[in-house]
Every structure is written in structure tokens, then in C-alpha cells.
Amino acid sequence: MGELLTVNMGPQHPSTHGVLYLELKMDGEIVVDCKPHLGYLHRSIEKIAENRTYTQFIPYTDRLDYLASMNNNLCYCMAVEKLLNVPVTDRAQYLRVIIAELNRAISHLVAIGTFAQDLGAYATPLFYAFRDREKIMDLFDSICGARLTYNYMRIGGVSADIPVGTEQLIKDFIAYERKMLIEYNELLTYNVIFLARSKKIGILSKEVAANYSVSGPILRASGVKWDLRKEEPYLVYDKFDFDVPVGTNGDSWDRYKVKLDEIEQSLRIIEQAIGGIPEGNPVSKVNRVFRGTGEVYLRTENPRGELGFYLVAEGGFMPYRCKIRSPSFSNLSVLPELIKGLNISDAVCVLGSLDIVMGEIDR
Amino acid sequence: MITILLKGAAALGFISLSAMFLIWLERKVSAWIQNRMGPMMTGFQGTLQPVADTIKLLLKEDIVPTGVDFFSWWLAPFFVTVPVVMAFLVIPFSRNIFVLDLNVGVLYICSITSVCVLGIFMAGWGSNNKYSLLGGMRSAAQIISYEVPLLLSVLLVVMQSGSMSMQGIIQAQAHGWFILKPHLALAFLIYFISATAEVNRVPFDIPEAESELVAGYHTEYSGMKFAMFFVAEYTNMFIISAIATTLFFGGWQGPFLPGVVWFLLKSYGLVFFLMWMRWTLPRVRMDQMMSFAWKVLTPIALLNLLVSGWFMVK
Amino acid sequence: MQNSEVLQKIKNKFPDIVVEELPNALVIPKKALLDIARFLKNDMSFENCHCVTAVDRKDKLELVYHLYSTADHFMLTLKTMVPLDDLTVETVSLLWRSADWLEREVFDLFGIKFLGHPDLRRIMNPDEWTDFPLRKDFKSANLIVRPQSQGLKG
Numbered sequence: 001m002g003e004l005l006t007v008n009m010g011p012q013h014p015s016t017h018g019v020l021y022l023e024l025k026m027d028g029e030i031v032v033d034c035k036p037h038l039g040y041l042h043r044s045i046e047k048i049a050e051n052r053t054y055t056q057f058i059p060y061t062d063r064l065d066y067l068a069s070m071n072n073n074l075c076y077c078m079a080v081e082k083l084l085n086v087p088v089t090d091r092a093q094y095l096r097v098i099i100a101e102l103n104r105a106i107s108h109l110v111a112i113g114t115f116a117q118d119l120g121a122y123a124t125p126l127f128y129a130f131r132d133r134e135k136i137m138d139l140f141d142s143i144c145g146a147r148l149t150y151n152y153m154r155i156g157g158v159s160a161d162i163p164v165g166t167e168q169l170i171k172d173f174i175a176y177e178r179k180m181l182i183e184y185n186e187l188l189t190y191n192v193i194f195l196a197r198s199k200k201i202g203i204l205s206k207e208v209a210a211n212y213s214v215s216g217p218i219l220r221a222s223g224v225k226w227d228l229r230k231e232e233p234y235l236v237y238d239k240f241d242f243d244v245p246v247g248t249n250g251d252s253w254d255r256y257k258v259k260l261d262e263i264e265q266s267l268r269i270i271e272q273a274i275g276g277i278p279e280g281n282p283v284s285k286v287n288r289v290f291r292g293t294g295e296v297y298l299r300t301e302n303p304r305g306e307l308g309f310y311l312v313a314e315g316g317f318m319p320y321r322c323k324i325r326s327p328s329f330s331n332l333s334v335l336p337e338l339i340k341g342l343n344i345s346d347a348v349c350v351l352g353s354l355d356i357v358m359g360e361i362d363r
Numbered sequence: 364m365i366t367i368l369l370k371g372a373a374a375l376g377f378i379s380l381s382a383m384f385l386i387w388l389e390r391k392v393s394a395w396i397q398n399r400m401g402p403m404m405t406g407f408q409g410t411l412q413p414v415a416d417t418i419k420l421l422l423k424e425d426i427v428p429t430g431v432d433f434f435s436w437w438l439a440p441f442f443v444t445v446p447v448v449m450a451f452l453v454i455p456f457s458r459n460i461f462v463l464d465l466n467v468g469v470l471y472i473c474s475i476t477s478v479c480v481l482g483i484f485m486a487g488w489g490s491n492n493k494y495s496l497l498g499g500m501r502s503a504a505q506i507i508s509y510e511v512p513l514l515l516s517v518l519l520v521v522m523q524s525g526s527m528s529m530q531g532i533i534q535a536q537a538h539g540w541f542i543l544k545p546h547l548a549l550a551f552l553i554y555f556i557s558a559t560a561e562v563n564r565v566p567f568d569i570p571e572a573e574s575e576l577v578a579g580y581h582t583e584y585s586g587m588k589f590a591m592f593f594v595a596e597y598t599n600m601f602i603i604s605a606i607a608t609t610l611f612f613g614g615w616q617g618p619f620l621p622g623v624v625w626f627l628l629k630s631y632g633l634v635f636f637l638m639w640m641r642w643t644l645p646r647v648r649m650d651q652m653m654s655f656a657w658k659v660l661t662p663i664a665l666l667n668l669l670v671s672g673w674f675m676v677k
Numbered sequence: 678m679q680n681s682e683v684l685q686k687i688k689n690k691f692p693d694i695v696v697e698e699l700p701n702a703l704v705i706p707k708k709a710l711l712d713i714a715r716f717l718k719n720d721m722s723f724e725n726c727h728c729v730t731a732v733d734r735k736d737k738l739e740l741v742y743h744l745y746s747t748a749d750h751f752m753l754t755l756k757t758m759v760p761l762d763d764l765t766v767e768t769v770s771l772l773w774r775s776a777d778w779l780e781r782e783v784f785d786l787f788g789i790k791f792l793g794h795p796d797l798r799r800i801m802n803p804d805e806w807t808d809f810p811l812r813k814d815f816k817s818a819n820l821i822v823r824p825q826s827q828g829l830k831g
Contacts, residue, residue, distance in 0.1 A: 007493055029497070116645060119645040119646060120565060120646025121644060122642065123397060123642070127398060127399065128397075193644055193645045193646070196647065196648070196651055197646070197648055197651075343648060345649060346648065
């Protein structure tokens, strides 16, 4: 073993999925040690939370995991509802489920597209994934006015009802996306080069995953059948029939395949929900200003894992402490274990398959 | 003497035009595959885009990073471009249109294009940048490894036609293109895969793997030097397609249309196929690529050579 | 499973440690943290350390652990009080690897030192900083604390 080469990957790098700085010590092409440096996107959101009312904080939750804004909004609103005992109408629950699952589908599309790009399938799968994403972003645009950071959920419901014609648009999208999923399988999933690049790379075992508190598709790819929507159902998820895709080996290919299968399961949930949205007013009439005491820790299944909000209220208009337990934070902490002894090409592959978003890691 | 100079000048002119056409073609092909339009504003369907790109690159500031090794860094673009231009000496555009018909044409082309690897390695080492160094080393290993199956498949064509000159090989295909014979079809497959690796195209574009190494060996180049690397890459693509056309597809032979048109059609057809591959497939990893060259392609090429040779002697 | 059940098991194992039961959490003394954590992980089924955080209670810092038991589907909230004049706690990152980065974050934002931590340095703020931002007495020219009422009627 000769002299070790220190390679700085990031913070500006085409493959680090945001501003992540990895200090790699390499022996030739093999990674010997990896030290992630975080904080390039730290915006002190938790401190800001102590200085905003409960409703004013909702737009800040959009900017945590900006690829799954609706799901972040949902988790925060549910946490506040549990803390302050705010009721939610049935229609709002169904709408929340549909919107959250649509957001899960498009978030996984980004993960798939960028993973293929990291492996060198330069831009083509990414363009196809984003073409599908555009349809849903236009839909969200018509519902809440924004394409990426939605600020749609409110404490006690949603901010506005869905416009006329949305249900038909969603049904069309489901039919279209099922055709596209077949195309992704043909183009990428069983491609010889793709398999050679991602099979048996970065194997995460169940024990290591449990110890590092890994959650989400990464945990399921390692063979653990754990989905909060099934284990501790929230909203109306217990009314719908869907599977939880599980991988076998815990390598990068499994992580990719689980995400692809989850898109199909999300489409199933949406299909079942669209048929029976109850009538009512999703914008429920509650106090405009919330205050209360107590504390709550609530977690939901985000596209990237289990997002948790720990809220402490001391009677004022603003929370006393808001801690955001982000899934990508714990998922990223397992990276140094996974890439020791791998090529730099494989390190890029593993990092891409972990699907992290720096917005929620640095907060 | 004058005719040679004129022919050389014509070849240079063709290279420039061809490079510009290929730049436009790459952008259009990638756009069509990715469900978008590509350049549309500069000229009809973006045909003046390469002109705009050239003017832009000529006007760019030539940034010289500190600490570069003078000779390596400055001379590297030339070591990459000049061999590619020199290979044009023996490309047979038609029965009468070519610069020279060396009777060791094939040998000449294969040896002259190998000099490119020197240029890449000089670029990687002289740039004073760890990423470039990694890219340069990878590229050198890749090109040298894939030379072997390439030459073995070309050797089979030489055996079949009995001549090393480009025109001679084309004459030998007067009764049927070599691609139609099974052992030579296999040789074409091996040739094409190795040639893709020679020109650093996906799935073998590890030396310039953007997602891992930023831009590999040409990270530190800007302006006209960068343009030279690119012209060299696109022209190299054309050269390997031209060689494949000559060796396996009958060169300029074909009914009705003049020879030049057939030759260009076939060559650019293969170039289109190269581009199609680039925008569809992911990239192979370094060690997988090396083991593929040495453990799969070379044994198959050798076996092919042995068996065909035995049948020929019989 | 309920908090009282966990409380009973801890009392059985550690009879001389005072464990207080709040509506949502169990409060244990600081010196018993590592022993109880080890007991919870190895003998009870809390194999998932979901979240580690702290709350500034002005006269002390409250360190909060959220431990999850997958087998029993139960989230346990464990609290321990850290006095301001002795801001050191034993680390649990050798039991649960997820606590590694979470404890670094608590150190970065609150200043609690974790004894025995393999690599205790700041995680989000610059390494040269000396301040602890999430404390209630954090002063900065950029921080404007809004008064509570702000014209809100509720």
C-alpha cells in the first residue's frame, strides 16, 4: 500500500446530489476511508421554528426534502394536529393520501433518473423521468399554485379543494405511467451493463441497517418488510390494499428496483382512493391561530424514509422546540461503512442509490 | 507534389466540415432520443449551431492553470489531433478520390491512431489535477487493452482479402461484402466494440466520466484547446466508421449512386449507430471493461482467427 | 406495550435508580443513562435509536432519546436532565450507530459533550465556531426574536 491520495468529492460535483462534501482517502482507485462533511445547506430551520406560529412554519417544511414537499407538509401538520387535538375531515384525509402518493411517485422518478445518470446513462433516463414528472407538477400547479414547494397542507386539512377535472387527469396519468414503467424496465432495469454496475455493489445487511436506523426504500431493499403505512397506519391507509416491495440482497440494484416497484404501488393506492373520495369540505373550520401545551413525536413514511417531527409546546403561539428527524440524515451516516473498499465508480453508484436530499440533512 | 498538397488540403477541409456536421448531428440525435428538439434557433433546424460554437470557442479566454507541466499540457491537444488528421491519408472515399493508396494502408491507420493515447496521457498528467490524472491513466489502460482485439479482427480481414491496402480490400469485396460471411461478421462485432472503446465513447467513456471525474483528462482545458480535443474525438469516430465501412461493408461499392455517396452514407450510418448507443446505454466500470477486453474479446478474436485461418488454408 | 411496563422492567433491573414517569416520557438520572440504555437495547427489544435531541429549559438542558422497538411497535421517550454547569453525558453511539451523528448534532447546536464519542466535532456549523445556536440565550445580530403577541388574537 503506497501513499494515500486525498480526493475531495464536492461540495460542487455532478454526482453528490446536492452540496455534500466527501473527503475520500484513496489507494489508487480504491476508497480506503470516507468522511462526509455536512452543513453547506444549513439554514437553521429548527431555530426559525421557535420564532414562527404553527401555520407560518408550514412553508419552511417544504424546503426540507424539496423533492417530496407534500409529504413533509403532511408530517408536520399531522404532528401539530396530534399535539393540539385538531380534527380533520374525511375528504381532507383522502385528498392528503392521494396527493402524498402522487408526490411519492414523482420523487422516486427523480431518484431513478439521477441514479441512471450517475451510472453513465447520460441524461436519457433522466429526461424520460422528468417528462413524467412534468404531468404531475402541472397538476399540482393547478391545485396549489406551485411546482416544487407546495405549502398545500394546513393544520386541520388542506388549503383548498381540488379543482374540477383533477380526478380525470389523475386517472389519465395512472394509465400513462403504467405504460412508462414497462419502458423503464426495458431500458434500464434488466440492461446487462446496468446490472453489472449495480448488482452486489454496496450491500447493506439487515443488522447494520437496524443499527444505523436506516429507513424507507433502502431498508426494504435489504430485505426488511417494514413500511409505516402498513405497520402503524395513519390517515386512511388502512382502507387501501397495496403491497410493500422488498429486495433480496440489499445491493444498489435492489434499492433501485424497490423504488420502481413502489411507484406502481403508489399508483394502486391512488386508483383505489380516487374512486371514493367522500364529499365534504377539506378546508376545515378550526381556529386560525393555534396555541397549546404538551409534546409529541410523530413519524410518517416519506419517499426517503421515516420523517419525524418532535414538537414541544409551552402554551405560546409558537412551538418551544421543533426537532426534525430527517430520514436522509440517518441514511447518509451509513455511507462510510458501505463504500470502504470500493472503486470510486462504485462509490458514486452507492451514493446515488442512497437517494439523499441535502435539504433535509442540513436543514 | 502539388496534387498531394491539394489533396491534403481537401482532406483538411473535409475534416473541418465533417466535425461541424457531427457536432450538429450529435445534438440532434440526442435530442430526438430524449424527447426534445435540440438546436432550433441558429439557422434552419440549428444547422448553424456548430458555427456559433466554433466562434464562441475561438473567442474564449485561454485559461492556463498554475502548476501545469509546460510541454505535456501544451502539446497534448496536438498529440491527439494530428494523428487523427494523418489517418485521413488513406481513407478511400471512392475509386478515384483518396489522398494516397499505401500498400500498407491498414497497418498505417492502426498504428497512427495509437499515438492518440500519448496525447491523452500527457493531458492527464500535465494538468496538475488529481481527477485528470485518474482519467488519463484509465484512458491509457483502456486504449492499449482494446488495441489487441481490434488488430486481431482487422488481421482476419487482411487474411481474407490478401492485401493490406484499403483499395485492395475493397476490390476483394467486389463479389460480396465481408459482413455477409459469418467469421467476418463476428470479426466486425469485435472490431466495432473495440473501436468504441478506442474512441472513448459510451459504454466505454470512463476517461471522461462526467459523474465521477468531472471531465476527466480534459478538465483543465478551455477555449480552442478544448475544441481540439473534441474535433479529434468526433473525427476519430468518423475514421473508425470509415474503416469499418472499408473493411466490412464494401467501401464505396454500391449500385446507381456514385461511390462517394455510398461511402459517406455507410460511414455516417455507423456514426449514427455510435451516437444511438451513447444516449441509451450506461457506462461500464473500469475493471469490468478491462476484464471484458482481455478475458472475452481477445480469446474470441484469437479463436475466430485460428478457425477461419484453418478453413482458409484447407 | 406501555410506558408503565417499561418503567416496571427498569425498576426490576435497577432498583436503586429513581425513574420518574411523565405522561409522555420516562426521566432517568444522567449517571444511569448508559446502563439503562444498554439494558433497553440488549435485554428489551429497543434496537432502533430513532432520534436524539435536546431542549433548552433555561436552567438546564433536557436531553431526549426516542427509542423504537420494532417487535412491539412501541416508541419510548427517554429524557435526562443535564445541568448547565456539567454539560457532559455518556455516549450511546457505541450501542446504536445512528446516535453517532445525532449526538454530534446535539453537541453542535447545544454544546453537550458526549464522553467516549468516536468523533465528536461539529456537524452542520463551521468547525471554528464557539457558539451554540439552539440555546435560548443565543445572541446574534442576525437573530430577531419576535414578541409573542404580534397582534394575534386567539
